[in-house]
Structures are given as C-alpha cells and as structure tokens.
Amino acid sequence: MNFFSEINKIKYEGVDSNNLLSFKHYNPEEIVLGKKMKDHLKFSMSYWHTLTGAGSDPFGDSTINREWDNLNPMDKAKARVKAGFEFMEKLGLEYFCFHDKDIAPEGDTLQEYFDNLDIIVDIIQKEMDRTGIKLLWGTSNMFTNKRFLHGAGTTCNADVFAWSAAQIKKALDITKKLNGEGYVFWGGREGYETLLNTNMKLELDNLACLLNLATEYAKEIGFNGQFYIEPKPKEPTKHQYDFDVATVMNFLRAYGLEDKFKMNIEANHATLAGHTFQHELRLARVNGVFGSVDANRGDLLLGWDTDQFPTDIYDATLAMYEILMAGGFTTGGLNFDAKVRRASTDTLDLFYAYIGGMDTFAKGLKVAAKLIEDKVFENIIEKRYESFKSEIGIKISEKNITLKELSDYALTLKEVKNTSGRQEMLENILNNYIFKTN
C-alpha cells in the first residue's frame, strides 16, 4: 500500500527550477570538501513529528488526520512504518530517529508494550533491509504518560524510576537490534516546577545513577552506539536540569560521566536558553563533546518550543560552519526535530517542510565549506590574537608566568593599543559568501 502515491521521488533540479517539489541546493551525490553532500548532512526523519504528530496544542485538538489515523492501534503502528519508509525513500532521507512510544501502542501492561514493540521492530527491520535506511538514534519517551508527572530519573517515586529503567533497557535492546548509531537522553520531565517540594541533590544523584546504569547495560549487551544528552532549559518543566551545554557538561563531570556522553544540540532549545544555535555548537565543539543535531527553529517572538522547520540560511550556514569545524558528523546526523504548523493539514505540507529544511542546510553546507576553504574566519581570528605569540603572550599561554611578573611588565607599558574588531566587515563578508554561493 502506498500513502503518498501522488508524489514522485524528489530530485535535485537546481536554483533555476520552479518546481516546488524539487531540491534547489540539496544534491546528495555532489562532492563538497571531498565528501558527498548526503554524507556530510546525514538527514534524518523524526518519527514522532512526521508520523504521529496531529496538530494538537494546549488550546485545541488535533487538526491533522492522516490516512492511517483511523485504524486500530496496532494496524496504525504498522501503517506508520510503511508510510515512514515510503516518505523517507521519496525524499532521499537515509536516517530516522524514534522514541519507543512513537512506534507502538503502550497497551495495558509493560509486558504488552514490550510485545507490541517487538512486533513493530521486526517490521521496521524488514523495511530497513529493503531500503538501506538506517537508525540514527533511538530513545525512550518518559514524559507523555501521566505516570511520569514527577519525572522519570528525577521522580520522587521509586516505582516510576524502576519503570523508566525498564523502558530504557527495552529501548536500548531495540536500538541495538536495529543497529542504531546512537541513543539520546532528552530530559523530558527531568526538572522541577517548584523547589518547595524538591530534593534537588537526590534528583540529580538519581538521574546520574540512571544514566550510568544505561551505559553499563549498553556495555553488557554490546551496544556500541554513541550516547547523547539533548540540553533544553525549560518546557515541559519550568526548569529542566539539562539546561544547556555548559550545565550538562558540569553535571556529567560532577558524576564522572563525561567520557560517556556527547551532545545532541537542538536549535530551538539553544534559543530558549538565551543562546544562539551557533553558541551551543561552538561550546560543544571546543570541549570535544559535539555529537548530533536536532535541526529546527523557534520564533523570536514566542517563548516556547515551536519546533518549526529550519529555513534561515544564515543560521544554517553558521551551524554547518561549526559542524564542519568539529570534524563533521561521525555517529551523529541532522535530525529534523520539526513539525508542520497546525494549519498545514495535508501530507503535501510534510514534503514542502522537509524539502525546505534540507535545501536550507545544503546551502548552509556549501557556504560554510567555502568559508572554511578560504580560511576566512580562521585567518582573521588568528590575527586578532597574535599578541599571544609575542614574548609575554607566549608566557601567558604556556602558564609560565606569575602575577608579579605580569604586573612588572605592565608597569613598563606607556600606553595600550587595541585594534578594531571589524564586526561589520565580517558580517558583510559572511553575507557576500551567502550571496555568491550557488
């Protein structure tokens, strides 16, 4: 059965094409910096937004009724697999990501949930074998069910903690079975609403314990994928413990988990934390913890996680610049954790959404590659810090100096000279690269 029979495989047609169902920049086989575009970008479909999202929001019910939505829960789950793989094939998406709950109904008991998952995982595996499409990462949904109202790893209820462990164990088994390249922990409800009822220390200790148990179990079953944490500062809880890259790094270091996790950085989460997407990517890069990306965008006028498809060339260029400078994706990839708007009710809208996101990042990749090839920022940055190559500068860099020696040196200076930061010129250069790259 086909779900998108009215749509043909989306092809690259270049910027002069007027066909809205074609790529203008995403040319999967094109070589950029010695590597195929598709291998740089590793685009991934988010199972949840694409196949289960139905447009509901806090003020209104679902607005989107997909062809599979009227089936019984297991048939619906099976139909979603078929629809998902047809969708990925048509767009040339070579990866997908899912939560346990996205792929199978929970049933009445935990055992029934696991049995349902096994049935659907077998179908997914067949589709993966048929198409060559791969699993970028798996995860467990420990936030939608009311059981998790106090959190999962940070709950005050030990039974819920155990239930969460069971879900993670199963999700790891599935991710291993499907040869997943990674496993993501996003906080979900790991945070607090009020400190008046919260034992922060116990919650953080327990969260670290759960993460550690997960990595231990992964070793036991021979799952070698990369573990990621996906920082987010707020929503659904008022304060999420995985606030941003800096907070997560501190948490991991405090509990000796820093070698076991990398970051899955989401654009809209960065902006919710009061950072740019580039900032979060840069911080992860310079600390050696860059891993994967959830590509989307927020809305500057709204203070919540709108999860819109990325269309901002400027942001995508700077993101791709950081990703390339970090050495590119290894286990990670570019997962579209993005959803169509509530009023975009047709399947056609899903195609427009992905085409737009993929073209935006393909263009960003091309611009970033040229910026790196020409060492535009590297040369300017190197020059800006060249005083640290002087005698005194080298001593500072090598930590081969005392406060008194620095003071003695400063006393010999008559005047301190600074040079321009040239921000406006740099912004123009960046724009010029965007203008001229095709």
Ligand code: XUL
């Ligand atoms: C929530 C979010 C999640 C994670 C996976 O804001 O981004 O979908 O990516 O749990």
Ligand code: CO
């Ligand atoms: Co995400």
